[in-house]
Amino acid sequence: MTNCPFTGLSGCRGDCCNWLVLTGEWVPVTSGESDTKVYRRGDGAAYAKVAPASGIDALRGERDRVAWLAGTGIPGAEVLEWSESGDGRACLVTSAVAGVAAVELPPDARPKAVERLAGMLRRLHDLDVAACPFVRPLGSVFGQAEDVVRRGAVNPQFLRDEWRRERPEDLLARLESELPYAEERAAGDLVVCHGDACLPNFLFDPDSLEITGLIDLGRLGVADRYADLALTAVQLVDEWDLDPAGFLTAYGLPDPDRRRLDVYMLLDPLTWG
Structure with a gap:
């Protein structure tokens, strides 16, 4: 035995x-x-x-x-x-991390929770990049998407309605054409990213609405800050039906690079399969 x-x-x-x-x-x-x-x-x-x-x-x-x-x-x-x-x-x-997942918070708690989400991501992104031993370059993430598409493993539930009307191969080709732009803009602006910054991965004290912890860190690493911001923004729309403008402003980006956001909004759902 x-x-x-x-x-x-x-x-x-x-x-x-x-x-x-x-x-x-x-x-x-x-x-x-x-x-x-x-x-x-x-x-x-x-x-x-x-x-x-x-x-x-x-x-x-x-x-x-x-x-x-x-x-x-x-x-x-x-x-x-x-x-x-x-x-x-x-x-x-x-x-275990105490608290409840952000996605479970009631509607009246969400405005304050959005501010806390922005503040926590900013705090994470302000960590010393040189001290982080993990990296997640855009090229390697795109390679994950290539593999998922090649295997025919794209989950349509992760795609937005307008993307479901297109072939995954065409979505991937669109992303590939945007890679040079995103990589150029990210150069010199790399931060420690969560890598899967969706609402279930932020836990809150339901009373104080303080964030009690981040979970599911398998994709954490140095990357473009927009990788996190795009995913959280999408979640705020899909899960809470909120305009993400307030979140981005609270984070410190009242005028974000929309083209860069779009790259990561499309890239992430193609990497799960």
């Missing part, structure tokens, strides 16, 4: 996912878009992610990003446990 790759949990016979459920101490979390399985501990104080062999590198990268961000003063989770088991899986356990 081998030990389960979680502190204090003995008796795992190899299949960590099934064992976690059978103990009754961990509850499956159904949200998420990847093959990595997520579990919440019964007391709510920790989360476990279990990745298959194909996802170990990505989960290892998320582990390192969580640990790095925890040392910057930006609120978020802490790494509690990491191991790679004999069944070809990797397991990451992190502390």
